[in-house]
Amino acid sequence: SLIILDYAESQITLLKQVADIAEAAEIPVRVVALARSAEVWWHGLQGEPGIAAVFAFAPRPIEIIERPLDAGERAEFLAAAVTAYQEAFREAGLVTPVPVPPDIAGRIFDRPLTVAMAALLAARGIAADDGISIFERVFLEERRHWKRRLGVEADDDPALVSLHRAVAQVTLVQGATRDGAAALIDADPRARAYGRRDRDRSLS
Numbered sequence: 001s002l003i004i005l006d007y008a009e010s011q012i013t014l015l016k017q018v019a020d021i022a023e024a025a026e027i028p029v030r031v032v033a034l035a036r037s038a039e040v041w042w043h044g045l046q047g048e049p050g051i052a053a054v055f056a057f058a059p060r061p062i063e064i065i066e067r068p069l070d071a072g073e074r075a076e077f078l079a080a081a082v083t084a085y086q087e088a089f090r091e092a093g094l095v096t097p098v099p100v101p102p103d104i105a106g107r108i109f110d111r112p113l114t115v116a117m118a119a120l121l122a123a124r125g126i127a128a129d130d131g132i133s134i135f136e137r138v139f140l141e142e143r144r145h146w147k148r149r150l151g152v153e154a155d156d157d158p159a160l161v162s163l164h165r166a167v168a169q170v171t172l173v174q175g176a177t178r179d180g181a182a183a184l185i186d187a188d189p190r191a192r193a194y195g196r197r198d199r200d201r202s203l204s
Contacts, residue, residue, distance in 0.1 A: 001029045008033035009041045010172075019050035031055070068110035077112060078104060081119030089123065097125030108134065142167075 008015050015033055022029035031054055038061035045051045086096045102118040109115050117138050124141060150159050169184045
């Protein structure tokens with residue numbers, strides 16, 4: 001069996017539980033703990049019995065450095081991603097404008113994630129803006145989508161702000177059921193004054 005725990009640095013308690021389960025299991029269990037960096041949190045864990053037993057053969061973190069995408073790979077991935085996004089938009093009943101070809105020659109597009117972001121914006125007909133990072137442009141497009149779904153106009157509308165926080169929280173915990181998302185919102189002290197009707201509307 002293979003257990004993969006993403007964002008392990010923010011889930012130390014769960015990582016310890018997983019290690020204890022793996023150590024006691026009657027079948028072979030492999031555990032992969034993924035994190036952006038192991039500079040601080042990992043060294044403090046090596047003395048934990050379960051951690052030491054399970055990771056005994058790989059006490060040092062393995063650094064995985066992806067090979068940057070070359071120009072051909074970027075272009076191929078971009079074209080496929082734009083097509084996939086357009087198909088998804090059509091299925092969702094959204095207008096699919098003529099794609100705006102982005103410039104993906106910069107170093108920031110060495111990775112598939114940023115090329116996928118460029119493809120999303122291209123499929124939405126959004127042209128590049130040198131004054132705004134691609135991350136900010138994707139965020140603004142998400143914000144426009146939420147405004148359309150909620151039927152609000154102002155960027156500081158309470159429903160929009162609450163949805164923004166809920167999406168961030170659900171992303172950080174790697175997804176949640178509807179009930180789980182509602183519980184996250186209810187646990188947020190800034191959202192306690194948010195009405196149940198509006199909260200449910202955000203989750204729909």
